[in-house]
Amino acid sequence: MSVPARGSRRQEGREKVTGATRFTADLEHAGLLHVHLVLAHTASARIRGIETGRARSSPGVVDVVTARDLPELDSAGPDLPLALERVFYVGQPVVAVVAETEAAAADAALLVEVDYEDAPPVVDASLAMTDQSPLVLGEHEAADDEDASIHGASAAADDAPEERPRNVTGVAHLRRGDAERALEQADVVIRETYRFAGAHHSFMEPHVAVVRPEPDGGLTIWSSTQGPFVIRDSVAALVDLPPHKVRVVPMAVGGGFGGKIELLEPLLALLALRLRRPVRLSLVRSHEFVVGHPAPAAQFALELGARQDGTLVALRARYHYDNGATAGWHAGLTANFLGGTYRIPSFDIRGLEVATNKTPADAYRAPGATQAYFALESAIDELAVRLQIDPIELRLRNVSHEGDLAADGSRWPQIASVEVLEEAKRHPLYTTPLGPDEAIGIALGAWGGARTPSAAGCRVEPDGTVAVTVGSPDISGTATGLALIAAEAFGVEPERVRVDVADTVNAPFGATSSGSQVTYSLGGAVYEAAQEARRQLLEIATEELEAAPEDLDIVDGRVAVKGAPNRSVEITHLVKLSTDFMGRYKPIQASGRSAVQEASPMFTVHIARVRFDPETGAYHLTGHAAIQDVGHAINPPEIEGQIHGGATQALGRALGEQLVYDGDGQLRTGSFLDYEVPAADQIPNIDVKLIEMPSPVGPLGAKGVGEPPAIPATAALANAVSRAAGVRVRSVPIDRSLLAGPHRPNDGEGAPKNGR
């Protein structure tokens, strides 16, 4: 298969750069009402009463709505649009104030008084599992794990029901061989505990949605969403409408990263139906921090056994996720990463989902993988230090190859695990000699890649534009990549192709934009649709030019007979012939469909290089490299951009991003003053090296791209800092105070700083 010209500007780039893009909050709607939420300020309480009288009489207020004003819903308590009898976390929406302006709604929200009967909150996940702990969720709430269905690799199943500690809503358990015995027999065992803080996505655009009631009883929903069809189906079920009466218009997404699938829409739908006017809710930043569902914190106790030559023999892992007030779904994904990345003959991996009184956790780019690989790659690095083996060599000795067993007992398909490691070994960042107080850290990461059946439409516009319609929002340049695929399939320049993301009434069904799946799942459908559209076009040209389709070619906006450049006809003319009054030919209108069955897992290695100041404990990331197998790179500059962003996010998890809760369950890092998003001077130019091992499955050989860069950078930086400081970092973000001075532990001392 030939491949298209490399590199194309984002089709929506100019509008975004010039500020012309209209985001959801920019839309003007006649009669628009604004919603401001009153949030729970306590982490666990019974609601004794709500006093809304003063708020109601505040100027500009149209309605003050509590759960009692809404229809009875069959949702778990923390998932209700508004809290009914109990609150489960600080930040849970309790009252919705609706007013003519945002300011009026916010002012009136201050006048609402909620009378709480506080209960002791469950904040620490480890304490949550003790027998004395209060229960966070009722039985009903603890059984929900359907969110797992829209992310990443397949979940590991429990093989048998087990006795669960208190507040544990789910258990992932994978075993192979006799891990205990193998650990006993190992030459060396790394036994350590690793901690990973929770994080917020920190998208520039907070959650925002507008819902308008339509005269036919339906709803139109404008949302900055990654999953318009998810919203359609859940809102339709919630308000008992047929799905086509819920029109979800996917808007430009100002940062999604897994956090923008559905949040405000159910509440707004209920308010719009109640008030019969369009309603908008745009979270203020302080609300975003506690209402938006963050990435869960995690803690891992690993025992990694190896022979003296570095061959891994066993892994025992005990870990849990602190999911806040929800059932959680990360542990299963994590088990697969821990057990399958390396050839480990014996393992016993057990992960727990723990509920606490915090904002419910959900997906954040590479959910379950960033956490898993921080723990695993830290332990591998510790092993390399202990055995005095080059960390890349150690990984090469153990990493899984095509055909090896994955954790769930299936076999790895084609993977570039060896290739990314070999490339890392050659990378200048790795080979350039270290200066004083410099060190290098490396880490491996992998992502299985999601996939969802998807369809696409294709037609040709009167001006010759090849117009493709899809249903998956473009959160990362996918529309431009899909345009390149369509250009290749149709046989025109990419500038002549346009990809539109249409609303749920008009768009062919498309995957949620998550899990590195859009190009992989939808690309084949776009290819098929564009190819069929080309076939239809050439069918018309065949009659007009009296030549067989195989003798025709598309060149510069014309269909021409090969070798007879004079015998040609403009594409625009052929379109006219197929749309004119009394025209002779059928209009060009094609569909493409795909349902990819096989994964094309993606491997990546990151290299971090740091300079350390032993006096202060300060470190500076002086260089960072990301080597990633992307299959065939459809739009390399865009992929590079995605890797820059993902690596920066994972670096942020080491550098300082964390959700810190106090003993009452209050978020102490709920603003950008306290929540440390990495600043520009903390992130060096990230060198991207693409490995292109074409997928036998993906469109044009492409693999997913989005998740992998957000996986190994946390561990790579932690490993570099550990080696530079001579202090092993086992908790992220990195606590600089531990790297110098009296508290400095000494377990990392003596590690070769270049890893070799």
Add this chain to the structure above:
Amino acid sequence: MSVPARGSRRQEGREKVTGATRFTADLEHAGLLHVHLVLAHTASARIRGIETGRARSSPGVVDVVTARDLPELDSAGPDLPLALERVFYVGQPVVAVVAETEAAAADAALLVEVDYEDAPPVVDASLAMTDQSPLVLGEHEAADDEDASIHGASAAADDAPEERPRNVTGVAHLRRGDAERALEQADVVIRETYRFAGAHHSFMEPHVAVVRPEPDGGLTIWSSTQGPFVIRDSVAALVDLPPHKVRVVPMAVGGGFGGKIELLEPLLALLALRLRRPVRLSLVRSHEFVVGHPAPAAQFALELGARQDGTLVALRARYHYDNGATAGWHAGLTANFLGGTYRIPSFDIRGLEVATNKTPADAYRAPGATQAYFALESAIDELAVRLQIDPIELRLRNVSHEGDLAADGSRWPQIASVEVLEEAKRHPLYTTPLGPDEAIGIALGAWGGARTPSAAGCRVEPDGTVAVTVGSPDISGTATGLALIAAEAFGVEPERVRVDVADTVNAPFGATSSGSQVTYSLGGAVYEAAQEARRQLLEIATEELEAAPEDLDIVDGRVAVKGAPNRSVEITHLVKLSTDFMGRYKPIQASGRSAVQEASPMFTVHIARVRFDPETGAYHLTGHAAIQDVGHAINPPEIEGQIHGGATQALGRALGEQLVYDGDGQLRTGSFLDYEVPAADQIPNIDVKLIEMPSPVGPLGAKGVGEPPAIPATAALANAVSRAAGVRVRSVPIDRSLLAGPHRPNDGEGAPKNGR
């Protein structure tokens, strides 16, 4: 082919009946501006100057726009959005006042002063053709005939350039044999002149459109239009945008009848781009009468020769259309009707398009046919009276059959010309004996039927709804008919099908809803799309049920193995399997396309029965029947409704509807006080008899329906009145003052009142 259950309620009927439908004028748009037009009050003048100062300073006014404020356009003078140097008719838009409210715009419009230098207007079409007449159009304006492309039968070509009288913009000329000689040899010749007044469509909803500038430089246009793709292409060309940047949202049409394809949209597009705000123009009724393009008046001089036994031998026709200030396009269609309906061995038919200083004429339901058949069927009736032959017998003796020559030299395909006449002969309205002062009139009509390539999309919603997407607005129940076609093709109950008319960005290309072409052109595409969607569904079911597709059936929302009712699966489940995360099957997404090449002409006969009062000249239509070949009737109740409406419109043309201009070119019937739309007590219950001769071409055997009922009723009523009054009516609407009293001509006396 099996046919679907007969008769289905309009899918949008409930919303229309309950008032829930939102028409274009009901839409709320943030920041909406309102436009009021200043119209020319003189029929022909040079514009010396326009004084807008006082209007500009009127409260609420945002802008006062003249042609000088708009980009220079390459349009004919009368077609310019605003008049530039000259005005060509009373009612031509000269200035657009834009204000915050409709009232403010209307108030300020009164303050605009236009200084005209009047020129003598050309009002009478016959005088327009004399050498002394001023010229109405410049060369540029007189050459435009592209409007012909969206209507009815094919236009007759001039066989040779001819010397044209003054102000004649086009000539249609068809000849066969030696008509002059044949007329000389005929036993009897009817030589008469027939006049047909111009008419306005009188839709309940006047022209209205909203245009909103989009941040990306594009435009969204909400319009009550029959032809969204026509607007897209013409506005895109006007403002130099790629077609996909012009999104035309087809709104519910409150009556179209050929008059609502494009009118206000170009001006509003220019204003929206100028002001960067959404603008709306909703014509007030008095403006609608002079701005909206009406049906042209026509005049026919016929010489119809026959043998004593009634066999037609020759026709000479000289006629012209009074098109107002445009080039016109009716004459060609008319020539075909005059020359092809009956077997006439020799004819010489010459029709002229005449320009005058009146509002430009355009399409009105059955353009060129209503006029042609009034003249032809009146002459045939006069011949029947003269020869004392039953008028149905006379027609049966001469009417064209399948295989006979049509006027243009082609051969008639399958037609039900004989069948409708035979059915009329048996109709109770025709056979029931006449009371005193009663009479019957009959008339034949035919319509070739337009066709345009069209496409459709089909998918299945999560609730099992079969969703079809099309681009042709539903002005006559076509969406419901298409749903019946899709239900048949998919194999489900019609209630499970929904047909959406999408905007021009999202919809598959669809024919303009005109010319009786939607079901005929688009039905095949819908059938194909639904059939393909069924195939895709059964493909999934085949795997799930382990049965061959041919052993499967769709029953009551499930796919079941034939003969094994227990082996079945819900359609909704199959949809889920093809849209779930990690789903196994491709989503259902189908396209269908059609480009019908052959016409399926439709014949119809109307019977009018009247009671006449010789004292006063008053007559009352006591019964009316419409017998029409519709091919296979897909939705009979809907067809009946269409026939009721069309017949009423054609009856109105005889009863009183007319555009009357005075010598200055001022419209004297520009309100519903003066323009006589038939009242309920003037129209009896119209008895519809459908003849179903299935088309070998149309979907499920369907033929077009919309135009035919609007064709013969005018002549049928005129013939009935002529026979009842004993005074031949040769001009419509009927002038009652000629039917009784001293002015009464006596040429109709002695005619048998029942025609026999």
